[in-house]
Amino acid sequence: MATYSTNEFKGGLKIMLDNDPCSIIENEFVKPGKGQAFNRVRIRNLKTGRVIERTFKSGDTVEGADVVDREMQYLYSDGEFWHFMVPDTFEQYQADKNAVSEAIKWLKEQDVCTMTLWNDSPLSVTPPNFVELAITETDPGLKGDTSGGGGKPATLESGAVVRVPLFVQIGEVIKVDTRTGEYVSRVKD
Amino acid sequence: MADRWQPVCDIQHLRLRAQMLANIRRFFADRDVLEVETPLLCRATGTDPQLDFFSTSLHTPPHNPTLFLQTSPEFAMKRLLAAGSGSIYQICKAFRNGESGRSHNPEFTILEWYRIGFNLQQLMDEVAELLQFLLAPTFKALSVSRISYWQLFHDITGLDALTFERQDYQRYTVSCGFSEAITLCGDEHALWLDFIFSHCVQPAMEKQTLFLVHGYPAIQSSLARIHPGDPRVAERFEAFINGMELGNGFFELVDPLEQEARFDREIAHRRARGLVVVEKDELLLDALRHGLPDCSGVALGLDRLLMIAGGCRTIDEILAFPLANA
Numbered sequence: 001m002a003t004y005s006t007n008e009f010k011g012g013l014k015i016m017l018d019n020d021p022c023s024i025i026e027n028e029f030v031k032p033g034k035g036q037a038f039n040r041v042r043i044r045n046l047k048t049g050r051v052i053e054r055t056f057k058s059g060d061t062v063e064g065a066d067v068v069d070r071e072m073q074y075l076y077s078d079g080e081f082w083h084f085m086v087p088d089t090f091e092q093y094q095a096d097k098n099a100v101s102e103a104i105k106w107l108k109e110q111d112v113c114t115m116t117l118w119n120d121s122p123l124s125v126t127p128p129n130f131v132e133l134a135i136t137e138t139d140p141g142l143k144g145d146t147s148g149g150g151g152k153p154a155t156l157e158s159g160a161v162v163r164v165p166l167f168v169q170i171g172e173v174i175k176v177d178t179r180t181g182e183y184v185s186r187v188k189d
Numbered sequence: 190m191a192d193r194w195q196p197v198c199d200i201q202h203l204r205l206r207a208q209m210l211a212n213i214r215r216f217f218a219d220r221d222v223l224e225v226e227t228p229l230l231c232r233a234t235g236t237d238p239q240l241d242f243f244s245t246s247l248h249t250p251p252h253n254p255t256l257f258l259q260t261s262p263e264f265a266m267k268r269l270l271a272a273g274s275g276s277i278y279q280i281c282k283a284f285r286n287g288e289s290g291r292s293h294n295p296e297f298t299i300l301e302w303y304r305i306g307f308n309l310q311q312l313m314d315e316v317a318e319l320l321q322f323l324l325a326p327t328f329k330a331l332s333v334s335r336i337s338y339w340q341l342f343h344d345i346t347g348l349d350a351l352t353f354e355r356q357d358y359q360r361y362t363v364s365c366g367f368s369e370a371i372t373l374c375g376d377e378h379a380l381w382l383d384f385i386f387s388h389c390v391q392p393a394m395e396k397q398t399l400f401l402v403h404g405y406p407a408i409q410s411s412l413a414r415i416h417p418g419d420p421r422v423a424e425r426f427e428a429f430i431n432g433m434e435l436g437n438g439f440f441e442l443v444d445p446l447e448q449e450a451r452f453d454r455e456i457a458h459r460r461a462r463g464l465v466v467v468e469k470d471e472l473l474l475d476a477l478r479h480g481l482p483d484c485s486g487v488a489l490g491l492d493r494l495l496m497i498a499g500g501c502r503t504i505d506e507i508l509a510f511p512l513a514n515a
Contacts, residue, residue, distance in 0.1 A: 007287060029290025033427075033437050033490075034411045035239055035383040037288070038373075053366075055388065057373050058287070 002064040006039040006056050014046075014067040017054065021046045021065035021118045029058070046116065046123055047098075065118065069126075072115045074107045084115055084122070095122035103127050105160040106178045127178045132187050133157050134173045138164065151183075196509040202499050203509060209495060210280065212323055213300060222276045222302060227265030229282060230256050233470035235264070236455040237411070238462060241286040243295075258284035261488055262301050263412065264473040267441070270303055270484060271476035278302035280491070291503045292433060292493060294511050303486040309424050309440045312485035313401045316428055316438065320399055320494075324430075327498050328397060331430075337404040338422070345393045346385060351406055351421045353378040358385065365389055379408045391432040400429040412451075413439035428489065430497050438487030445477035 004015060009027040016022070022043045031037035037058035044051050046067060056062070072084040072093065081094040082104060093115065099122040106127035107113055114126040138154035154164040154174075162176055164183045175184040196203075217224065234242050234257035243258040259265075261283050269277055283299045304312055317333045324331050342350040346361055358381050362370040367388055374380040394400055403426035407415055410423030424440035442448055452469035460466050495507040505511040 027290075029288065029293055030387045031239075031288060031290075031293060032383055032387055033434055034237070034409060035387075036380050037239065038384070038387065040388070055367065055369055055373065055384070 001066050003061045004064050005061050006058050009039055009041060009056075014065040015043075016063040016065045017043060017045070020048070021067050021123065023067070025051065030055075031058070046118065049124075066120075067116060067118050067123065069114050069116050071112060074104075074109060074111050074113060076109055077104075082125075084113075084125075087112070093117070093122050095125060099123060100125050103178075104158075106131050106133075106158055106176070108133065108158045111158075129177065129179055130175055130184065131158075131178055132173055132175050133160070135164070135168065135170050138168065138170055140169070193514055197505050197511055197514055198507050198509055202495070202501075202507050205499055206491075206495055206507070209323055209491070209498065213278075213280065213319070216319055216322060217278050217302070220276075222278050222304070223274060225266065225269055225274065225277045225279050226281070227259075227262050227269070227279065229259055229284075231259050231265070232256060233264070233472065234467055235260050236452050236459065236467055236469060238455055238458045238464060241288075242467075243284050243286050260285050261299060263486070263488070264470050266301060266303060266486070267473060267481055268476040270305070271479050271481045276302070276304045276484075289512060292496070294492065294504050294508060296512070296515070297504075298491040299488050300491050301486065301488040303441070303484050305482050305484045307485040309403065309426060309438065309485050312438050312440075312487055313403065313426055316436075316487055316489075317399060317401065320428070320430075320435075323494065324498055327500075331399050332397070333399045333401065334395070335401045335403065338402050338406065339404060341394075341400070341402055342382075342386070342390060345390050348385070350382060353381070355381075361385070362389075379406075382406060382409065391429065391434070394429055394432045396431045398430070402427050402429065411437070411439065412442050412448075414442050426487075428487075433493055433497070434490075435493055436487055436489035438485060440485050441481065441483075443477060443481040443483065445474050448477055449474055 004013060009024055011024055011026060013024045014021060015024065022045050025042040025044055028040040029037065030040050039056045039058055040053065041056065042051060042053050070086060073087050075083040075085055081096060082100045084093045084095060101124065103113065103125040113128065116123045133156040135154045136157050139152050151163040151165055153161050154168065155161050162181060162183050164174060168174060168186060173187040175187050177184055214224065240260045242260050244255050246253040246255050262279050262281050266277060266279060278301065280298065280300050282296055284296050286295060288295055313335065321331045339350050342348060348357055348361055359371055362385060370384050374384050404422040405425040407421055407423050410425060413423040413425035416422045416424055426438045428435040456466060456469065492504050492507055496504060499507055501507050
């Protein structure tokens with residue numbers, strides 16, 4: 001794998017830090033007029049999701065991390081692993097609980113998502129920002145109430161539970177923002 | 190996203206710059222300080238191992254001598270002082286290779302001036318007057334805090350900057366969440382000071398206040414004289430506002446032997462670290478041998494001053510065309 005000098009640091013660069021793959025969020029160049037230059041870097045650990053700060057001496061090099069994002073289709077779960085496929089090549093990957101984490105609650109079979117691979121192994125799964133899913137369970141709403149004030153919990157076909165307006169019924173398809181977990185709108189056929 | 194041909198800074202900020210340049214010229218005209226120009230393209234450059242330069246070559250076959258873009262106008266200005274120019278100032282571009290960031294652009298504007306017969310105290314007074322004048326529209330009355338490096342360092346960290354107690358330095362940086370300092374700084378006192386000052390002291394400095402930090406440790410003397418009464422400190426100060434470094438001032442070294450020894454030390458240091466080896470500026474040494482009058486000098490980063498005046502978070506916001514659009 002390539003090595004990178006601090007001069008090449010920028011947002012999005014994937015490097016190895018403490019044996020974990022990380023992604024640089026922000027790189028700040030710190031240099032006294034008469035003194036040593038440093039790079040103060042905010043980094044996300046791609047395994048744990050934690051954000052840390054770390055300083056490097058400018059000019060130092062670090063090992064790059066072989067991390068790539070690929071579009072994949074979610075196929076099925078066998079109870080232990082979740083199986084995904086690259087649509088163009090039919091390559092299949094199995095991801096464990098750590099990798100699919102919270103993302104899986106937004107995915108139903110056949111849905112497309114982004115999988116992050118580290119050394120060709122699944123590291124994490126990111127659902128699309130917006131998903132459209134049918135409601136499988138929710139309390140009957142009040143007829144005629146279209147204000148949406150208050151709201152109620154609804155279970156979606158993928159397993160996620162979101163708050164929806166009172167007028168939304170079982171069987172309806174809704175659009176949800178997966179970054180916030182919030183209801184956006186009903187989807188009309 | 191704006192088109193790339195367009196300036197990055199607001200047109201308003203161009204006016205701010207023009208106004209500041211006019212005010213600087215007025216300030217020095219009132220004090221009888223002469224405006225000068227010296228070459229940006231030079232035959233010699235500084236030996237400071239922390240500064241990387243741009244170089245090019247003059248096409249005059251068969252000899253194509255190397256030329257450097259100046260990292261500061263200091264050497265040329267000292268030659269003018271030695272030749273009897275009297276007090277002088279200059280507003281010019283300076284170039285530092287590889288320095289790019291929130292408050293760095295590889296090409297930037299310096300205001301540098303020298304005052305014959307001034308000691309460091311008098312020069313600090315003048316820096317405070319100038320900055321209060323230039324920043325009057327931003328701060329009604331910019332408060333000024335003069336504090337020694339030792340005191341400031343001690344107030345914020347509890348550490349003694351002049352005595353290297355590695356255990357104490359380590360314990361402090363770890364307690365601040367900077368455990369990487371241990372491997373980065375090793376046994377180098379100067380490096381520990383740079384690390385702790387930039388990571389812990391600068392962010393903790395009171396905002397809206399001009400700090401004039403004097404009495405830098407002698408290991409960071411650069412081109413300043415060593416204090417005659419205390420060899421542990423140098424006659425150097427730095428100016429900060431909102432924790433951002435604005436410039437460096439020295440009671441200037443005039444001893445050609447000491448200057449040459451510092452050049453040699455820095456060249457040896459460059460060689461040991463595998464950096465490009467540069468030659469010492471013999472013309473500066475000749476000027477010092479001829480005799481540089483006692484003087485104090487300071488250089489301020491004008492773009493950073495404009496960042497403060499314009500309330501900008503990044504240097505790019507104050508430049509018409511920062512490097513990415515140059």
